[in-house]
Amino acid sequence: MNLDIKFEDTRYPLPEFSKEDAILKVRIAEDAWNNKNPEKIATAYSLNSQWRNRDEFVNGRDQIIQFLSDKWNKELEYRLIKELWAYEKNRIAVRYVYEWHNKNGNWFRSHGNENWAFNEKGLMTERHASINDVAILESERKFLWPQGPRPADHPSLSELGM
Template sequence: MNDFTTPRGPLPPFTLETAQKKVKAAQDAWNTKNPHIIKYGYTPDSIWRNRGHFCRGTDEIVEFLTKKWEVENGYRLRKEMFAFTDNKIAVQFWYEWHGTEGQWWRTYGLEDWTFAEDGRMRKRQMSGNDVKISDEERWFKEGVDVNTVDISEKHW
């Protein structure tokens, strides 16, 4: 059910298995590119820093993501966990997108997440860098499972 009353499992405290499930659930939600689905993974008063942009609450998150995907076309994302504690998860991510002019980009980044007891993200901090790529350099082309792409050490 999409509401703010149903817990969003897995719940903290996290284990290796549940933290990895949480990361892939976030990845899958973001790959819908639907801010009205994504918002339910965050507390109503969630705090974000996305590069130099700051959001507070799900209304601002929906507004931010709506504007993001008006610019970032063809968006496809992969997230991988690299550390966790009881209620925190750190991820690295890669996503590809193109602007209205057709130029492809790959965004490399790191995120720091803190969760509330109900399993919703209470805090998200994101740092990322955009790298211009050619169509031939793309990893996440249509029909490719983003989880099966071999991301070599040079891209860590």
Template sequence: MATESKPPFPPFTLESAQKKVKAAQDAWNTRNPEVVQFAYTPDSIWRNRDTFLQGRSEIVAFLAKKWETENGYRLRKELFAFTDNKIAVQFWYEWFDKDGQWWRTYGLEDWTFAENGLMRKRQMSGNDVKIGDQERWFTDGVDVNTVDISEKHW
């Protein structure tokens, strides 16, 4: 574990912080908890809404359960702010539930990184909004990075 690393490393620049955000977005869009876990330290701590987690095994279990219920999950993350070893992100993702109802989740995350580039702390706050099929942004074939997200949705 001591040799694990995930560039780019802190301290972050604008370019390296943006790369870190898009790498996280791409990993989460795989919807594969076994892949996603390796962006975090083995003892990483999380707060995801009202759920508190610590360690990769809890992260994997949480994400597996999440993606069993959040069908069609597609995510966009954008850099909000950064400093030496911290990044703040705004995000939007869409998914549908077991009844076929589409939702868009809006939120903010703050991340703190270890020197090796792995995330050692993640806090997420989000809100779910019902949307109709015609309101979806991240439809099949659409690159999530090209969707125009207006101030109305910031």
């Protein structure tokens, strides 16, 4: 895996996705976002990847890096679970939930859906995200693992009833 943001490496699994491939692609993305390394994450997207995230439009790896850096400077103690919703050929749809708090210590649970499209190298070319934030009490948190990827034995969204 090349981590040079100016180079497009191949990222497995490749389209056309089987169900197992799609589940793996989703977990790889979840783990990467939970590691919160914007430069490394950006290399999983095509050089000209286009995003819509809420009301923001992001184009290319430099903007992806800036977007993620800004996100995790605001969304503290971020922990994410993604789950496959649907897949076909070079597209994957996911639903996800993440928990975080702001600089004032107010906790939130963010619920979202993403639609992804991939090129022949397995790099994401499009990401369309719709997200809603719900204020929660710290005592209502469900994602309590240490910072980093979700442990393999931690329940999924479906198992948590979310």
